[in-house]
Amino acid sequence: MMGFYSLYCPILPLLLINRKVYRRATEVIFTMWESFAVALMEVLYGVRFFMSGDVIRPGERSLLLLNHRNRLDWNFFWGALAHASSPPAHNCKIVLKSGIRKFPGLGWIMQMSCYLYIHRRWEEDQRLMSNILDYYRDINHTFQILLFPEGTNLTKETKKKSDEFAVKAGLPFLTNVLHPRTTGFTYLVNKMRNGNQLDAVYDITVAYPHTLPLTELDVLRGKMPEEVHFHIKRHPVSSLPATDEGLKTWLAGVWSEKDELLQTTLSQGHFPESSTNLSHPPVNASYLSVLFWLPLTFGMAYLLCTWWVVQLWCLVFTVFFMVISFGTNGLQHFEVWLYRRQTRYKKISEKTSSPLEQEREN
Template sequence: MMDSLDVHAIKQRCRGIALAAVLLLSAFFGFTVFSPLFLAVFALKLPFARFVVDSIICTWFALAVATFETVYGIKVTIQGDVSKLDAHASSIIVLNHRTRLDWLFFASVQARYGSLRRFKISLKDMLRHAPGAGWAMQAAQFLFMARNWERDKNRIEDFMKSFEDVQTYPQLLFFPEGTDLQPQSLQRSQQYAKKNDLPEYHYVLHPRTTGFSSLVQSMQAHNDLKQVIDATIAYPRNICQDESHLLAGDLPREIVFKINCYNVDQIDTSSEAGISKWLEQRWREKEDFLRGFYQNKGTSDCQSNGFTACQNLEVERVTFVLGLVCLSGWITCIIVISWAIVVNVYCFWMFIFVTVINTAISTFIGFDKLYSRILS
């Protein structure tokens, strides 16, 4: 007979697999169904084409938030001056990269105080071809970085111009550290610090300032940059480092975000040196905050965020209702599509056909480049 520890481990793994299945299947099935609509609105050069794509994809982020918060009970605590966040403005969000899943969890902040429809993420280039999820990221016009400055410089410029062309103001989540914090990356960061006479960090990695400086200057030129959001993420009781931890059900019990909001006129953007200095100062502050946070055993007492208690309750209520509606809608979508594929041969072959077309577009052109070419 299995002991209680074995039963608990099996339950945890089932929870993790179920969460991953909901997220991945909804992304795959959803994009396969909506991709003909996406192509149609762009092919017709409708002025609201970008709005349609972003609106549908933002419901997936709401689904994700509802799944890990409401269904799995992950507590999200948000501290700082979130009342200053402008949900309608163009902004860059800089976040320390503690785990490979930070981008997913940050959607909780964006759902409450930012705009999920404007929400864009900077990701590794290898993720753009992931079936379903990668295709949706391309269609949403996420920024894929190749870790080659000559290529990335041009991608940043193209990224900003694509939103300028459709008069859309993105809110871009960017990881200046370049990779998540693990023993190997921390060791490399500390060696870099020693070589360049910089402070040694233990809770963050030294940020790469070149890409961030280019982002700031390019977004100022093309997208009317209004704010830079300094966000710090911490995990008080458990860390879900990567996808293998997610599948094992090793989910964080609580996630804490500390938010500081800066209007662009508070930053010296006249030179790359000024922008770099600003970013490096924020990372020193992150190291100090996280050191105190973890040494105090992850104390996450709720602090003032600029809103009243009633306003915060209203924000939580709206977020809960939106998430529940999107969760119900996407699960219904998965069930209906699965049923149609199984019982109807025409639906089956149509689904296969669209999947093959999507694979070809993703591989040889990219939905982001295709949509931009259509509108140009």
């Protein structure tokens, strides 16, 4: 919240002045904040991240597939991005449930960072995702999209529903993952591939060999994993099937392999290609993040409690984002609307000015 009020709110006017700078600034600040989340886990809680398999290439436009073991996987995934990206940079967007955009602070920040929110109503979700992806294509944006094909995290209740689906569809039971939903996956692959926005698909498997927090409440109680293991497998876009049915079969096969891999990993404590000696210690950026974010957080909180100007500042932006979050599909779609409007105006201006320019030349 303090980072939102002190860093994000001041750059909001850039959305109207210079969207290119605005887009860059929001993504740089968000990456800085991700490093703070990783720093809290590594430096303060002693969480260790273990990597095996391929590296993530941030220069690619890619789709990242991750199994959903708990509600916090996407937070721990920032640790994987910090250690598995080569070079150590990324621009990862997450496909999230629409309600998260309403969360004070983080949800508002993700709107400004142009994330993809879905409502679980396919026609509307398809339209909203297409709106963002077309915008990325038009501005020649390099990005990665993180998708949870299972749609929800693994619990006893969701496992039961997954098994019931397997019986109806004639599929084998899975032990450590849920059967993936294929509609969103096939749509994203086709949409990104047709727009020349897909270089590779990364199959990423996360495992928690020891302590496993399931909810945000577990973290508040201090229940943090000692180790988080990631295995990454890169699939070039040329290796993917060309048809929807082929993509569905491919994804089912990937998830079946993931289930077997997790079974081995949980029994031996690490992925087959990894070793307990390959723990990733905190990167230097983690210590720098602590030195930057902690003074900023407490300093902004102090000003919020003591200075009416800051109180008014925070109130104005809180009301603004509450209205945007509950009254629209998010600030990210207003950004796209502004871009479309400017593009149409520019085309009209060019058509109007071209006869005049020809007359001047004559």
